[in-house]
Amino acid sequence: MAIRLFAAIDVGSFELELGIYEISQKAGIRRVDHVRHVIGLGRDTYKDGKISYELMEEMCQVIKDFSAIMQSYKVIGYRAYGTSALREAKNSKIVLDQIRVRTGIEVRVISNSEQRFISYKAIASKDAEFHKVIQKGTAIVDVGFGSMQVSLFDRDALVSTHNLMLGVLRIREMMGNVQVDNRIQNTLIEELVDNELYTFRKVYLKDREIKNLIGIGESILYLSRGSRGGKPVERVTAEEFAFFYEKIVGMSLDQIQERFGVNAEYASLLVPAAIIFKRVLELTRAELFWIPGIRLCDSIAAEFAEETKAVKFNHDFSEDILAASRNMAKRYKCHGPHTVNMEKYVLDIFDTMKKYHGMGKRERLLLQIAAILHACGKFISMRNPSESAYHIIMSTEIIGLSHMEREIIANAVRYNGVEFDYNRIRLNEDGFRNTKGEFPHEDSLILVGKLTAILRLANSMDRSHKQKLSESHMSVKNGQLVVTVPYEDDITLEAVAFHQKADFFEEIFGIRPILKQKRRLS
Incomplete structure (x- = not known):
């Protein structure tokens, strides 16, 4: 594969950094240039809650200089990330807009868990x-x-x-x-x-x-x-x-x-x-x-290389996110056979419906995490577990997920147990990032609906918590999602719950779920 030149910009709390990298399958990731400028953004944010106009002016000039360096290298792409100083500044959106207007560089503020996760990817590149x-x-x-x-x-x-x-x-x-x-x-x-x-x-x-x-x-x-x-x-x-x-x-x-x-x-x-x-x-x-000598710019380059498959990583980062989620579930006493089966059911439904739901690999991961954490609220309240689960998920960092992705998961888990209402879904006004780019706010709302519909149906399939439908088979035929069950004993509880959740599933996807019990001939 040809060598790519990539630029990474870190708008940090104490300095601005630019890294220029060669990325190739053969040589991996190699830094060819590094420029840094000390600037006390964090000092303003941590003391006054916002970034001063003087520092904003200085920052725009430095990033403009970075842009010129990037052009001289003829980079094929760049990513510019802001961390805690911008994350906590009250006027961060004004600052980001000024950077975009004055320099042409789009800076994205990443959550703490995203920042630490990409640093982890840079370590894994060794x-x-x-x-x-x-x-x-x-x-x-x-x-x-x-x-x-x-x-x-x-x-x-x-x-x-x-x-x-x-x-x-x-x-x-x-x-x-x-x-x-x-x-x-x-x-x-x-x-x-x-x-x-x-x-x-x-x-x-x-x-x-x-x-x-x-x-x-x-x-x-x-x-x-x-x-x-x-x-x-x-x-x-x-x-x-x-x-x-x-x-x-x-x-x-x-x-x-x-x-x-x-x-x-x-x-x-x-x-x-x-x-x-x-x-x-x-x-x-x-x-x-x-x-290991890792800077955030190195981490940004590693993230780009991994997501674009420009460099092959032997470590499965999605498994790390899932492992952290399962550990969280254990902490709230909800990681048992029911949760294991919930994971299986949501993934079976997702994969069977692939041609009809329009979701990708990242959404599949969010759905799986929602299944893992769907019952965590019972640790706080048996009477109102859905609301408690929402607050637990929103209060707990899950490494590798953006703040918005956690909101998507938290809302799907919340509406697994209460009536769905688009007007009350608690999403901030920003889209969330996945490997495809940015989702607008409206698409995020729709995504919550899709994940909720699958989560509800999967939950109904183990209503008794006895894993009666664990050997079920799924297929889409004639506008129906047919779930065929070989279990021969009573599944009345699951059948009633399944029927109750079918209407919302059909409303979201236009596909009617049908539960069929395959009985042995006498």
């Missing part, structure tokens, strides 16, 4: 090393400017991921008004970090054994580069990092600038970063610390 590391209990610690993400692996499977508001820039802004010497300030930061990590350990780690830690984020790149005379370090033991930590916390700001080759603004962020990584190493008791 195929052999990644798979070797995650065979044992592993945690990926992604420390950004606004927050940090801890993702846990167990035997090659992603089991959970959690976001903590411990970004280095956010911590520095919180400590900005505390007038104490460096030693006391570092102690205060440790206490702040420990408070968050203690809760995380109590709820999510428990008896889980973590052998390896993977560190990503801009700050760890500089820490690794400065730890051994300017040459980036990929692997350190916990003991080596502890020794390095004692050195950096004893340095003055000037010494940090000289040692790590950064300006004063950036130097002030490295000690909080070192504290976070040190405390996570101690908390998890990890033995090995791997630093």
Whole structure:
């Protein structure tokens, strides 16, 4: 396959970055140019709640320069993503519009779970090393400017991921008004970090054994580069990092600038970063610390390469999203035989109806997640489980899904149990992204209806929770979805529920579901 030139732009909380990449099946992903510009978007957002006009002007000029560089390379495509500073800014839509009008560059604000997931893809692009590391209990610690993400692996499977508001820039802004010497300030930061990590350990780690830690984020790149005379370090033991930590916390700001080759603004962020990584190493008791050298621009390039199949990845990322969803279902005591059969039924219906529903691979994944989580609300309320399920899903990050995709799933689960009403569906005004591009708001509403119709019908097929229809066969004939069941005993409960859900299914798809019990001849 021919080499492609691709551009990635990261509109981050502390800097703007442009990466130019060569992408090919043979050579993989190779960065050929990298430009960065320090700009304190996060400082404005975290303190004042919005980005100032002056910073917006500066940002537009830098992105305009990025655009010129992209044109000189004749890139075949680009993706520009904004993270927490834009995500949390009250005037983000105004800022995004100004960037588009002044530079011609479309910046998309991605959710935290999307941001961390594409970073994970960039790590996975280092195929052999990644798979070797995650065979044992592993945690990926992604420390950004606004927050940090801890993702846990167990035997090659992603089991959970959690976001903590411990970004280095956010911590520095919180400590900005505390007038104490460096030693006391570092102690205060440790206490702040420990408070968050203690809760995380109590709820999510428990008896889980973590052998390896993977560190990503801009700050760890500089820490690794400065730890051994300017040459980036990929692997350190916990003991080596502890020794390095004692050195950096004893340095003055000037010494940090000289040692790590950064300006004063950036130097002030490295000690909080070192504290976070040190405390996570101690908390998890990890033995090995791997630093793969990943930037968000690398992650954007990896996402593009994977989605366009320009580079073959051996890891199945959809399975990670499903594994995280199943782990969430277990937490809310709803992952049993009924849920397993629900997964089977929704996928059977989806695949049988492929010519009639107009949905693709991504929607199939959303439907499967909805089936996995459809009963989670009963953990909170047996009386009103649908509403509780909606709030649980909307309050829980699922790595790899956008905020809008979670809303799609949450609404499908909600309307699985209550009367469907297009006018009350809780969707924000933005479309959601999938591998095909952007869905407009109206299509998102229709998608909720389609997923709900399939979810309801599948749920009716195991109304007794005894998996009586597990061997059923489906086909579409003469405008009917015919579900043929070989089960010979009583299926009255399922038949009644199936008939009740058939009207809405026919309303959405124009196909009438029919349940037929195939009885053995005497």
